[in-house]
Amino acid sequence: MQGKINSNGQVFSTDALVGLVIFLFALGIVFYYFAQVSERSAVFEESAELKNSAFNALSALVETKGMPENWNALGISEIKAFGISSERNVVDSGKLSRLVEVSGIDYNAVKKILGLQKFGFGISVNDLNGSRIVSAGSIEKPLRSSFKASRLALWNGNIVSVSLEVFK
Numbered sequence: 001m002q003g004k005i006n007s008n009g010q011v012f013s014t015d016a017l018v019g020l021v022i023f024l025f026a027l028g029i030v031f032y033y034f035a036q037v038s039e040r041s042a043v044f045e046e047s048a049e050l051k052n053s054a055f056n057a058l059s060a061l062v063e064t065k066g067m068p069e070n071w072n073a074l075g076i077s078e079i080k081a082f083g084i085s086s087e088r089n090v091v092d093s094g095k096l097s098r099l100v101e102v103s104g105i106d107y108n109a110v111k112k113i114l115g116l117q118k119f120g121f122g123i124s125v126n127d128l129n130g131s132r133i134v135s136a137g138s139i140e141k142p143l144r145s146s147f148k149a150s151r152l153a154l155w156n157g158n159i160v161s162v163s164l165e166v167f168k
Helices: 014-063 093-105 107-114
Strands: 085-087 120-127 132-137 146-155 158-167
Touching: 014 085, 014 107, 014 146, 014 158, 093 107, 093 120, 093 132, 107 120, 107 132
Parallel strands: none
Antiparallel strands: 120 132, 120 158, 146 158
């Protein structure tokens, strides 16, 4: 074995140096892939959370009357849950107008009641041609990611699309 022997009797060779470089390179690759997998996992979890939050909030809005049912006649502090329907999938004009009004006054309180405190949101009611009739919430562009859920409903005898976009 070639090498320089130092005073302690240890051998330092190019073989040990090459082995160390290979080991560190392999370790670097492992850490790189671990970071990639962790990042993809976080993005997937955030996407799933956006979708679940959007579907849950939209279902509550379109399928229920809210809690209490006369929430549109109450102050924001008394509202437990929003629901813009007079019956399932039939939009109540008074409740929709009140939701638009309240979201313009206290956007963060509306987010909390909808269960969207971690996200931004925008609600729109569009006709079947895609023309916006009413909107509430934020119309900002999503910062990182967004998800839009839509449901068909009746409003004033017409079929409309009620959409909720949730973004982060």
